[in-house]
Amino acid sequence: MLKLENVHTFYGRIEAIKGITLEVKKGEIVCLIGSNGAGKSTTLMTISGILRPKEGRVSFEGEEIHALPPHRIVSMGISQVPEGRRIFPKLTVMENLEMGEYLRGKGEIPPLSKGGRGDFENQLEHVFNLFPVLKERRKQLGGTLSGGEQQMLAIGRALMSKPKLLLLDEPSLGLAPIIVSKIFKTIRELNAEGLTILLVEQNAKAALKSAHRGYVMESGKVTKEGKGGELLDDPDIKKAYLGE
Template sequence: MSMLLEVNNLHVSYGAIKALQGFSLYLEEREIVSVIGANGAGKSTFMNAVMGMVKRDQGAVFLKGEKLPGKNFMVVQNGLSLVPEGRKVFAPLTVLENLKIGAFSRAGHGDVNKDMEWVFSLFPRLKERIHQHAGTLSGGEQQMLAIGRALMARPQVLLLDEPSLGLAPIIIRDIFAELRRINEEGVSILLVEQNARQALLLSHRTYVLQTGHLLKEGLSKDLLSDPEIKAAYLGTREKR
């Protein structure tokens, strides 16, 4: 295994408010890493800072040892692809058009159709609705579309910001199962999630954020049985 993505000592602030105060993280190839935390812990800020969508006060992001630029569109061209919070599919465009637009940032145009087939094999629901406007899809289908669209860029790292947001539990399970499959086919995944249980079950390693600081990090399966995490994030208590 080799180091794919490395985030060093990231500081981000909104005016006087410090949203992220020195957060570091690494992601190895073919790994799933999740970042969990409560509302306002800085999860989305972290994601946006990695993607270059908010200004980083301090710290740097490295992809395969090379420093990533701070400009968003360059980060995308370097091979990071974010599935944004709230999905943000192009509502007036059809499913097919949304997927095509995802391939925009690639240098070559070669295997677009092949990748499209791959996305359809992951999410057959999308193929059924290929000419439907994205705005008329259900929330879960839009999330699948957003993931498919991000995959069309052939990312080196797939980043997901709250993929479970606003979805029914059964859909969440489906989507997380597909994420595992995507990972097994060789895509490294960095996931930010409020749904701590699903994130811990899916990922190999997990970082726990609290008000801009790292609270804990470790193997996900260890954290699942960690009493502190259990009480704070999983809503279960040790039986006495």
């Protein structure tokens, strides 16, 4: 479904990712682990079109996407939940969710609401079923939500564009263990419904447990790949990322 081939991405003269090759197959949860500064966020931003690779190829469902603007990539079915959530604090929960739909409309596919409110309402109901607390707080400003609720809102907003592939950047960062379990449970549920997921996590153990496959990144390169369970049992990974 998604393929990165020999992708290099720079910030000015700094090469943050140095020839990444990876793939995500339809229906998979794939996780990307690695320490701080390894290039995980840069990889996601290169996929979503926020950053342009200097070299290499990114393709989605057989089409090259690395030269497309971000809104076109959203309209093709890729949606990103950014690191640190970045919801709109001065907008209500409902307005934040509408924004997710709007972003999809900037591409070639018309917004869901253009076909009547039906699709919009369906997607909204789906998000509210996943996260009932968002329904309760729909008139509240985003900035007044707890960290966990903001993460749910960020995921909900990304889902409003009806993605085929969801990119999640450290969804568990800074959240209490009980909320972390809820977020991982939701990720598995979404996947069971057919959504393909690329998950970036510092919480390597939880990520590898939920993922079908994983890649390890170090200093802008992929150093290891394998099935979730294989990576969990790998002595080097245990030592470096699982604190064992």
